[in-house]
Amino acid sequence: MGIDRRQFLGASATGGTAALSAACGRERKAGESRAPALRMEELGRIASTPVLRLDGLTAPVVIQSIRLLKKDKEYFVHVRSKDGAEGISLPNPPRPEYLTSILKQLVIPFFIGKDARDLENLLWELYRWHDNYKLYGLALWSPQAWVEFAILDMLGRILRKPMGALFGPVQRTEIPFYVASGRRDTTPEQEIEHLKKLVAESGAKALKFRVGGRMSRNADAMPGRTGTLIPLVRKTFGDAMDIHADSNSSYDVPKAIEVGRMLEDIKAVYFEEPCQFDHLEQTKAVADALTIPVAGGEQEYSDWRFMWMIANRGVDIVQPDLHYYGGMIRSMRVARMADAAGMPTTVHISGGFGFVYMLHFASVVRDPGRYQEYKLGTEKYGAWFDPPLTVRDGKMSVPVGPGVGIASIKDVIQGAAEVA
Numbered sequence: 007m008g009i010d011r012r013q014f015l016g017a018s019a020t021g022g023t024a025a026l027s028a029a030c031g032r033e034r035k036a037g038e039s040r041a042p043a044l045r046m047e048e049l050g051r052i053a054s055t056p057v058l059r060l061d062g063l064t065a066p067v068v069i070q071s072i073r074l075l076k077k078d079k080e081y082f083v084h085v086r087s088k089d090g091a092e093g094i095s096l097p098n099p100p101r102p103e104y105l106t107s108i109l110k111q112l113v114i115p116f117f118i119g120k121d122a123r124d125l126e127n128l129l130w131e132l133y134r135w136h137d138n139y140k141l142y143g144l145a146l147w148s149p150q151a152w153v154e155f156a157i158l159d160m161l162g163r164i165l166r167k168p169m170g171a172l173f174g175p176v177q178r179t180e181i182p183f184y185v186a187s188g189r190r191d192t193t194p195e196q197e198i199e200h201l202k203k204l205v206a207e208s209g210a211k212a213l214k215f216r217v218g219g220r221m222s223r224n225a226d227a228m229p230g231r232t233g234t235l236i237p238l239v240r241k242t243f244g245d246a247m248d249i250h251a252d253s254n255s256s257y258d259v260p261k262a263i264e265v266g267r268m269l270e271d272i273k274a275v276y277f278e279e280p281c282q283f284d285h286l287e288q289t290k291a292v293a294d295a296l297t298i299p300v301a302g303g304e305q306e307y308s309d310w311r312f313m314w315m316i317a318n319r320g321v322d323i324v325q326p327d328l329h330y331y332g333g334m335i336r337s338m339r340v341a342r343m344a345d346a347a348g349m350p351t352t353v354h355i356s357g358g359f360g361f362v363y364m365l366h367f368a369s370v371v372r373d374p375g376r377y378q379e380y381k382l383g384t385e386k387y388g389a390w391f392d393p394p395l396t397v398r399d400g401k402m403s404v405p406v407g408p409g410v411g412i413a414s415i416k417d418v419i420q421g422a423a424e425v426a
């Protein structure tokens with residue numbers, strides 16, 4: 007069943023802080039501007055607190071090599087220490103096709119010879135190294151994330167802990183998910199058939215579909231699609247289905263509010279990226295006007311802007327992308343700030359193997375929101391894990407093996423060639 011924005015924030019905030027009750031303790035009328043949740047200075051202090059916990063790792067873990075490998079269409083980043091420890095990551099397709107030069111020239115060389123235990127502090131030095139900060143955004147953060155994930159895998163294997171446990175106690179071993187349609191080429195009737203198929207294949211109890219036209223300045227994907235589809239999804243799937251909608255930056259403020267009202271009418275869970283992703287004030291105006299929670303952040307690249315969004319309630323749910331935002335450590339800092347303000351952090355995931363990093367992230371943050379995104383993928387990657395990943399009753403299992411949880415690096419990269 008759907009849940010309104012105020013109930014959502016209250017329900018998801020058990021164990022929250024005094025700041026939370028100050029922010030959410032009274033009923034807010036739609037359109038009323040919301041008080042800042044926490045001051046920027048306080049959020050800055052929270053964000054600067056270390057997130058990576060490597061207790062028990064007493065000997066240096068000196069990085070000897072980092073290699074980019076490819077097998078069929080899949081890329082791997084492989085790291086090895088001087089003592090022979092190793093780890094791997096899987097980059098987000100198709101980014102390695104054109105970000106390989108940044109990875110190989112501006113990210114990998116920085117890490118060679120460094121102690122992997124300093125990973126958290128090294129990220130700042132990497133940002134400054136060779137003026138890398140001038141490239142910040144998806145183009146720098148994705149290669150950084152690939153190396154970070156591989157190093158975290160290696161550290162987890164050394165400590166015999168799953169990746170999530172490197173950031174605190176694992177809170178949950180199963181993650182409820184919504185299944186996401188990535189389509190806009192469908193008529194409302196075709197989209198319903200597509201959603202039915204996704205729900206049947208995955209067993210999802212929640213779904214997400216696309217509204218608007220994607221960065222379309224209010225134009226719909228086809229005339230009348232959004233207005234027909236929104237009530238039709240509720241009518242088709244009934245009250246038990248939890249519904250999410252994503253406009254991918256389609257609207258200005260008045261149109262976003264109009265579509266948001268339709269989503270409120272069907273008691274949707276949240277409304278994602280209503281306005282252009284980097285127009286924070288427009289997004290906040292929509293969030294202030296609506297009672298449905300507004301989610302955003304998948305294309306946010308700046309620590310300071312996430313801080314602004316949290317301090318000013320620019321959104322209700324923050325969504326850093328684990329690849330586009332530079333990895334688990336940076337995203338975990340956002341989650342720490344959001345948590346202090348009583349806001350959930352529901353990470354955005356890039357396709358392919360990305361959901362596995364999401365599982366680790368969602369296993370350890372206090373409030374990951376009600377559902378995580380699932381774009382299918384366990385059928386391809388699930389058997390790499392021991393025990394294999396499962397999708398059951400609308401939930402995915404969190405990997406329990408050390409590091410990212412892949413049982414045998416050797417088996418997975420067998421036959422892969424180094425990318426020159």
Ligand SMILES: [Mg+2]
Nearest residue numbers: 252278279304
């Ligand atoms: Mg989105």
